[in-house]
Structure formats: structure tokens, C-alpha cells
Amino acid sequence: MTRSGRLRRGVSLAVTYGGGDAVLLERVLPLVDVVELSPDTMLVFVDGEPRIEPASLAHVRSIGDDARVVVHGISLSIGSAEGWQGWYLRLLHELFAEVDVSWHSEHLGYTHVDGDDLGTMLALPRTDEALDLVAGRVNELQRTFHVPFLLENVAGVLPDPGGTHSMAGFLNEIAGSTGCGLLLDVHNLECDAFNHGLDLDAFFAELDLSLVREVHVACGIEHRGLRLDVHSRVTQPSTTALANRVIDEADNLEAVTYEFLPQAVAALGYEAIANELAGLAEALAA
Amino acid sequence: MTGMATLSLGAHQQALRALIQGDRLDVRDPYVAMVAGSDNLVVVREIGVWWKSFGIERWCTFTSALLRQRGTFDATVEEFCAQPGLSSFFEMTGNRFLEHLAATADPLLRSLAAFELSLLRAAKSELGADVTIAWEYQPDEVLRRLLDGEPADDAQRGAFSTTVSEQLPRLYQSS
Numbered sequence: 001m002t003r004s005g006r007l008r009r010g011v012s013l014a015v016t017y018g019g020g021d022a023v024l025l026e027r028v029l030p031l032v033d034v035v036e037l038s039p040d041t042m043l044v045f046v047d048g049e050p051r052i053e054p055a056s057l058a059h060v061r062s063i064g065d066d067a068r069v070v071v072h073g074i075s076l077s078i079g080s081a082e083g084w085q086g087w088y089l090r091l092l093h094e095l096f097a098e099v100d101v102s103w104h105s106e107h108l109g110y111t112h113v114d115g116d117d118l119g120t121m122l123a124l125p126r127t128d129e130a131l132d133l134v135a136g137r138v139n140e141l142q143r144t145f146h147v148p149f150l151l152e153n154v155a156g157v158l159p160d161p162g163g164t165h166s167m168a169g170f171l172n173e174i175a176g177s178t179g180c181g182l183l184l185d186v187h188n189l190e191c192d193a194f195n196h197g198l199d200l201d202a203f204f205a206e207l208d209l210s211l212v213r214e215v216h217v218a219c220g221i222e223h224r225g226l227r228l229d230v231h232s233r234v235t236q237p238s239t240t241a242l243a244n245r246v247i248d249e250a251d252n253l254e255a256v257t258y259e260f261l262p263q264a265v266a267a268l269g270y271e272a273i274a275n276e277l278a279g280l281a282e283a284l285a286a
Numbered sequence: 287m288t289g290m291a292t293l294s295l296g297a298h299q300q301a302l303r304a305l306i307q308g309d310r311l312d313v314r315d316p317y318v319a320m321v322a323g324s325d326n327l328v329v330v331r332e333i334g335v336w337w338k339s340f341g342i343e344r345w346c347t348f349t350s351a352l353l354r355q356r357g358t359f360d361a362t363v364e365e366f367c368a369q370p371g372l373s374s375f376f377e378m379t380g381n382r383f384l385e386h387l388a389a390t391a392d393p394l395l396r397s398l399a400a401f402e403l404s405l406l407r408a409a410k411s412e413l414g415a416d417v418t419i420a421w422e423y424q425p426d427e428v429l430r431r432l433l434d435g436e437p438a439d440d441a442q443r444g445a446f447s448t449t450v451s452e453q454l455p456r457l458y459q460s461s
Contacts, residue, residue, distance in 0.1 A: 043375075044377075045375070045377050045378070045410075050375065075374065080299065081294075081295045081296035081299050082296065110299065111374065112374070113299045113300055113302070113303040114300065114303070116303055116307070116370070116371065117372060117373060117374040118302075118303060118306055118330075118334065119306070119330075119331075119333060119334020119335070119337055119338065119367075119374075120330055120333040120334055120337070122299075122302060122330075124295075125295065125298055127295065129294065129295045130295050133295065157326055157329055157330050157333065158302070158321050158324070158326045158327065158330060159317070159320055159321060159324060159326055161298070161317060162317070195326075223329060223332075224325050224328065224329050225325065226325075226326065226329055228329070228333070263340050
């Protein structure tokens with residue numbers, strides 16, 4: 001490891017940052033190579049339209065002096081049958097015009113149906129119809145933005161909707177046909193293994209790991225017998241072990257990101273977050 | 287591969303939306319029927335309320351603080367979230383929450399929510415005409431108590447008012 005933010009095989013350590021917390025940023029920047037931002041946490045309404053808050057934009061520009069910046073969205077709802085959330089694309093236009101972004105990503109799922117907010121992210125049925133819909137939208141994103149795009153696997157809270165494709169096969173098909181990359185959330189995989197019996201060994205045997213550019217590590221909670229990816233805690237050894245597996249086998253992996261919600265910062269504390277990053281750097285460096 | 291998905295993608299998603307929102311649904315699809323009877327559906331609904339709670343507490347700081355002091359924040363938000371069509375934007379849902387509470391019979395909650403809504407609009411230069419809010423509690427003391435973590439319900443009782451105006455230096459003035 002040549003600096004705090006660099007792991008083995010040239011992979012960078014990254015951290016999510018929700019904005020508006022200069023103290024947190026000051027603590028984590030020396031420990032990472034990459035900062036992952038969400039436009040959804042930086043928006044403000046101007047004349048009834050969501051826009052990137054100007055103060056947040058200035059803040060984000062300053063981050064680029066010390067680390068690479070990547071973007072991870074929540075609100076696009078790429079899998080909504082009736083249409084995605086177009087306003088999110090306007091935020092990306094704003095952000096990309098002002099900040100150099102190495103790649104951007106979104107979730108392979110949906111949060112809206114016919115314009116109604118579901119209040120959570122749902123996994124897609126793994127059908128050809130869903131595959132074609134998402135692939136078409138990925139192609140449109142790539143034509144529009146000319147910034148590498150990644151899709152992230154989501155943890156399914158509802159029972160697995162199934163389909164004609166396996167989870168790994170679905171990811172392979174979408175990424176393989178469009179040229180986009182994958183953001184592999186290994187904690188989400190653990191949730192699916194616990195909640196729905198996903199066979200992780202079979203998943204990894206089938207997944208084309210050359211498509212994986214980023215890994216998310218995180219930890220959530222157990223509630224009513226389900227594991228939820230609420231990104232509120234420090235990572236568990238099992239999650240770090242999966243991340244290590246991906247580092248060893250994914251030749252195009254660029255970053256491992258410790259993901260936590262802005263709402264979790266107060267409970268975690270700055271010290272614990274910094275210690276977590278230092279611990280991950282050690283666990284993923286050797 | 288389970289091959290459980292049988293509906294079109296749109297019909298599948300609409301059915302799940304209906305289940306999450308508690309709408310009447312003629313459940314014939316086996317997957318939808320399974321979801322309808324699952325604990326997973328209960329959790330999905332709870333997650334939706336959690337996210338709305340985060341957003342409301344972040345946007346409506348004074349009103350949320352009063353509800354927290356009273357121990358009624360969670361129940362009030364859960365009741366509010368039962369209505370359909372709430373936005374995923376916490377600013378919009380937060381304002382709607384304040385509008386909802388500005389019509390409550392509880393005098394302190396009613397005045398505080400109306401005040402906070404007007405103040406938020408004034409801060410964004412979206413208030414328009416000045417707004418005057420009647421209080422049965424001394425408003426500056428209410429705000430100070432909330433900021434200091436003291437019971438706002440113990441503020442001085444009487445007849446007071448607050449004017450919220452984009453023209454005022456602090457955007458409001460109490461009397």
C-alpha cells in the first residue's frame with residue numbers, strides 16, 4: 001500500500017459522502033483515494049424544480065483537489081416500466097458540467113411506479129422484458145453523458161420475483177450487451193443470501209467479474225427476521241472477505257467503497273468512520 | 287432460476303405498488319399473492335415510513351423537535367404517511383407535513399407548524415405576502431426551549447402573534 005487510499009492490485013479505497021459535513025470530509029479525505037457523492041443528497045428546489053444546491057457544488061469542486069470523484073444515484077428508478085425520473089438526469093448534467101467525475105452509477109431497481117414513490121427500492125423480475133428496458137436506458141445514459149456508467153445489484157426486501165435469468169446472468173447480460181460496468185454491493189449479496197437463499201458461490205462462479213469496477217461494503221440491520229441494507233454500521237468480517245475475493249478475481253476493479261448513510265454519521269461518530277476506513281485499508285491491502 | 291414472474295413488468299410493478307399502499311387488489315398472480323401475505327411487505331411499508339421520517343425531521347426541525355419532546359413523532363409521521371401521493375423529495379413532503387399539522391386542534395403544534403412552514407418559505411423567498419400567526423404560547427420562548435431541549439409545552443401562556451415576512455431581517459417578528 002503506497003498511500004492511505006490505495007489497496008492491493010491498484011484498487012482504491014473510497015468512501016461515500018452525503019455533503020454538508022466539512023468536519024467529516026476533513027477526517028476521511030486523507031484516508032481515501034475516491035469520494036462517492038449522491039446528487040440526491042445535494043439538491044434544493046428552485047422555482048419548483050430540483051437543482052444541485054450551489055453551495056454543495058462549490059464544496060464538491062474542492063474535493064476534486066484531493067481525491068477522485070464518482071457519483072452514485074438513488075432516484076433514477078431505471079427499472080420503472082412507465083419511465084425513469086427524468087429530473088435526476090438534469091442533476092447529472094449540472095454536476096458533470098462542473099466536476100470531473102471518473103464514473104457514475106445507479107441501482108438496478110425501481111423506486112417509482114406511474115410516478116408514485118414506493119418509499120423504497122425494489123428489485124426487478126429478471127425477465128427479458130426488464131432486461132431490454134434497462135439495457136435501452138443504460139445505452140441512452142451512455143450516449144448522453146460519455147462518462148462510464150455502472151449498475152449496482154440491490155438487496156431484495158420482498159420475496160425474490162425470479163424470472164428467466166439468474167441474478168448473475170441478469171447482471172452479465174445487461175452489462176455485456178451495453179458495455180456498462182457493474183458496482184457489486186457485497187453486503188447486498190449477503191442480504192440476499194440470508195433473506196432469499198442466494199448461493200454466493202454459484203453467484204460468483206457465474207458472474208463475469210471482469211465487468212466489476214467498484215465494490216460497495218456496508219452493514220445494515222436485522223429487522224423482523226430480514227437483513228436490511230440500511231448502511232448504518234461498520235462492516236463485518238464476512239463482508240470484507242467477499243470484498244477481498246472480488247479484489248483478487250476482478251481484473252478491472254478500481255475501487256472498494258465504504259458506504260454509509262448521512263443519517264448514520266451521528267450514531268457512528270467521526271472517529272468510528274475514520275477507524276473503519278483505516279481498518280478496511282489494512283484488511284484489503286495485504 | 288424460479289421463473290416466478292408471470293405478469294408484464296408494468297402490471298407486476300403496479301400490483302406491488304397497490305400492495306405497498308394498501309389499495310384493494312384482485313390478487314391472482316401467485317407471486318403477488320405470496321407478497322400480499324408476507325412479513326416482507328410489512329417491512330417494505332415500514333422502510334417507507336422510516337425514509338419519510340428522516341426527511342421530515344431534517345426539514346421540519348422545530349415541529350419535529352416538539353413532537354419528539356412529546357414522544358409522538360413516530361406515531362404522527364406514521365399517520366401522516368398513510369395518505370397517498372407523498373413525494374420522495376423531503377422538502378415537498380416536509381411542507382405537506384407542516385400544512386397537515388397547521389390544521390390540527392393542538393394549539394402549540396398548530397402555531398409552530400404554521401410558523402415553521404411560513405419561515406421556510408420566507409427563507410426561500412417563496413412566501414409572497416406577509417403571514418401573521420396567532421399563538422397561545424410565547425413564540426420566542428417556545429423556539430428557545432426547543433433549541434435548548436427544554437419542554438416547549440411549559441412556555442408562557444397568553445395571546446401572542448408572529449409576523450413572518452421576507453422583508454424582516456430575521457424573517458419574523460413576535461409580539
